[in-house]
Amino acid sequence: MTDRQVRLSRRIEWGRKDVVYMEGRSRWAAAGLNAMERLDLPGGIAAGVPVMELTGNRQLVMEQHRGVLSYSTELVEINAGNMVVRVTGTQLQLVAMTETDLRIDGHIGRVELVE
Numbered sequence: 001m002t003d004r005q006v007r008l009s010r011r012i013e014w015g016r017k018d019v020v021y022m023e024g025r026s027r028w029a030a031a032g033l034n035a036m037e038r039l040d041l042p043g044g045i046a047a048g049v050p051v052m053e054l055t056g057n058r059q060l061v062m063e064q065h066r067g068v069l070s071y072s073t074e075l076v077e078i079n080a081g082n083m084v085v086r087v088t089g090t091q092l093q094l095v096a097m098t099e100t101d102l103r104i105d106g107h108i109g110r111v112e113l114v115e
Contacts, residue, residue, distance in 0.1 A: 050080040054111065060087055060104045068094065068102070076104055086112040 051063040066079040073092050078085040092106035 050085075052085065052111070054108070057089075057108045058105060060108060060111065061101070062103075063101050065100065065102055068097070073106070078102070080113075082115065084114045086110075086114055088112075 050065055053061045055061075062078060062080075062085065064080075065085075066081055069077040069079055069084065071077075071094060074088060074090060076087045076092055076094065078087070087104055087108060087110070089109040090107045092104055092108070094102065095105045096103040
């Protein structure tokens, strides 16, 4: 779900600027997304926003993850803050992982975003 597809639940006055609250988002996350949209900035530069890069069906690199929830050679579930990224396939390997970044290699069949 993209930021533009998030349902708007209400508008409030916050200081002098109008902030749109979005269902499932904290006030600060909503304010950050609104500021990025007003400045026409790409989503990847926001602090703490997960970024995924899929190279063909062989490699997935994710930045700003919040931990691996489950891991096997056929399924990897990754905490991405307000959603879970579910990677399914065969011969999946968690090749590299740091506190914020990870890389999965193998035959990736599907990447799902589960809220």
